[in-house]
Amino acid sequence: MDLTTFAATSAEPTGFTAWVISVMEALGGPGAGMIVALENLFPPIPSEVILPLAGFTASQGNMSVIGAILWTTLGSLVGALALYGIGATLGRDRTRAIAAKIPLVKISDIDRTEAWFAKHGIKAVFFGRMIPLFRSFISLPAGVERMRLTTFALFTTLGSLIWNTVFVLAGYLLGQNWYLVEEYAGLFSRAVLITAVLTVAAFIAIRIRNNRRERQLSEAPTVRLARVHAEAPTEEIRRIR
DSSP states (O other): OOHHHHHHTTTOOOHHHHHHHHHHHHHOHHHHHHHHHHHHHSTTSOHHHHHHHHHHHHHTTSSOHHHHHHHHHHHHHHHHHHHHHHHHHHHHHHHHHHHHTSTTOOHHHHHHHHHHHHHHHHHHHHHHTTSTTHHHHTHHHHHHTTOOHHHHHHHHHHHHHHHHHHHHHHHHHHGGGTHHHHHHHHHHHHHHHHHHHHHHHHHHHHHHHHHHHHHHHHHSOOOOOOOOOTTSOOOOOOOOO
16 A cells, blocks of 8 residues: 555645655655754754654655664754754854844843853753754754864754654554654643743843833932042931930
């Protein structure tokens, strides 16, 4: 039975999902790696769909499950390196200049971010590869801060290997029910998205409040005190018991 027809009996893939299946049918592991590389460059493409489909394709004999894991991990690394290169090309000075023009963002925010990344960059790259939305974006600050390329490649590969293995194996074991992975993973992705939106909203609210307070203090009238000369006599105040 044709792979697309077989998948359609349960999940009825259409549109993007059908295209992913057709590419993996035609190219096997390299096709899976290519699509995952694109997913890194264009985050709206969901890895929660691509990786289980790679496992499903492997379960149908179009490639081995080990091949699916290795090719998708290679694709993750290629996509991450491309974004790292963009960050490195952009550079620290341009990034700071751009940030300075963004409303409500201060240079001190960039300084704190740089300090945090200098201390936790390796962990951010490793664990960031296993968090939706941040999977791709974490490569940009690594490039801007010129993290050692070998270190970046190593921890990107390790984090991607874990993430890809979980989803590819899930798709492989579930077979024609691969879409169940997407449903449950989608809950996690939405939770991350909601958390990110709430965090940004809280940042904006706090920054607007602080800016308003600073403006009120700067506009408040000042009281000038008379100058006291050192030569002026002092008046002794006795304690009353």
